[in-house]
Amino acid sequence: MVDNNLTLVLHGKGDLRLEEKPVLEPAYGEVQLQMRQVGICGSDVHFWVEGEIGGYHLDSPVALGHEGSAVVSKLGPGVTTLKVGDRVAVEPATPCRMCAFCKGGRYNLCPLVKGLAMPGCDGHLTRTFVMAADFCHKVPDNVSDGEAAMAEPMAVSVQATNRGGVKMGDSILICGAGPIGLLCMLTCKARGVDSVCITDIDDRRLNFARELGADHAINVRGKTPQGIATEVEDLLGDKPNVTLECSGAPPSLTTAVYATRSGGVVVLVGMGATTKELPTAEASFRELDIRGTFRYANCFQPALKLMSSGQVNVKPLMTHQFRLEEALQAFEIAKKGEGIKILISCDKETQARD
Known part of the structure; x- marks a missing residue:
């Protein structure tokens, strides 16, 4: 059971803090997630160091992280595709589902897409998170939580x-x-x-x-x-x-x-x-x-299948592991360019078992 919602929040250029945030309840079509593993992306580091990236400028505090795996902890009304306890890889952007791009299958180009860890939309480096259920992808049993967090950059490559x-x-x-x-x-x-x-x-x-x-x-x-x-x-x-x-x-x-x-x-x-x-x-x-190429559209399932089938082995890329309480240290390591993929464990129960 999560008793706090420790979150890594970027307040401004170079100003990264661990702080408590409210635990949110899932609305219609959403699920509450207990975050497991979250990878640090180069864009996270750039956003922290520069306060902007790709035309996005930080104008209010935002939680970082968009490469996440999780376990479903609560269902919102109307959710039938997932159940409590399901392990998922989280696709970190929610499009409008109604525009021509969404209906044409290129929802990554939706002008109203809400991308996590961008201004106004908190990211994955937190204990609990709320996400649209249809952007949470079930993880095969032979794919670990760390590998599931790699589904996001794998989707970029797909x-x-x-x-x-x-x-x-x-x-x-x-x-x-x-x-x-x-x-x-x-x-x-x-x-x-x-x-x-x-x-x-x-x-x-x-x-x-x-x-x-x-x-x-x-x-x-x-x-x-x-x-x-x-x-x-x-x-x-x-x-x-x-x-x-x-x-x-x-x-x-x-x-x-x-x-x-x-x-x-x-x-x-x-x-x-x-x-x-x-x-x-x-x-x-x-x-x-x-x-x-921008993010991904319909690429998470192929990415998970590539890992599950053994066609792509991402384990050698997972070079560093930190706890959420050590997130500031993890980001310093990432800034120095050490290792390949740095993962942060957000779940207290998983940390206790490890």
Whole structure:
């Protein structure tokens, strides 16, 4: 039984506090959740350090965290798809369900979507949480609470590979060997691609990518985009037909354009500067498709199935574990770039058993 609702709240740039919040009751169509494991995303850290991200500016205190697993603790009126005790992965955004985007299946583009851990919408780093039942996905028995928390970034990788049209036999370039880049690599491998080349400026992450199955890994520090493109082509035997740009760094985006095969696809996965320079003539003359990707739509179930089936093993990425009471320390570790995925255990009963 939860006797308090300890919550990690961002009050302003660099001002992160643990404090008590009210325990909310579920309304119609909602469930009350006892949060289990929550991953720290790079966007959480950026929001904390900078006070803004991707055009969102912090104008009032907000609880952070949007990569969560939980157990259903109470049902609101009208909920029939879940029961108390169900383990779930929480899809952290609620669209209006009525607009043309929602009805067309692209609910991630809903203009009225309420995204967790963004201004005005609290996130998962809390003891208890209330969420729309239809955005709580049942977790297979062989998927742990930590792995279920990884369903959110896994869904990002599923959406990105969907947007890129990644298929069996493709050659792939992934720019950035952070958590999303690594998950995109694993998802591409599960789709039967021929080979994957991954780039980064950190040898530790590149070595880790090799251990996870990257066919080629390139440290791009100090290299030109054209030079990197040539190196990628030499390693793969041809230019990749799909590039997933997962770093958000402007030079990496330029590299993606020069490196991708004519008629190929560049997917903008990483969130970096609002405005970026782009070699548009190069992209135009070679008919490259440059596609955005935003969150995910109908990707949580595929992500959970990839983990449950063993096609994607996310366990090696789960490098650090903290209790909710240690959340400030966890964020400091994340800011230093240590490890890959840092998880925070929010449930007191689970902590006591551990």
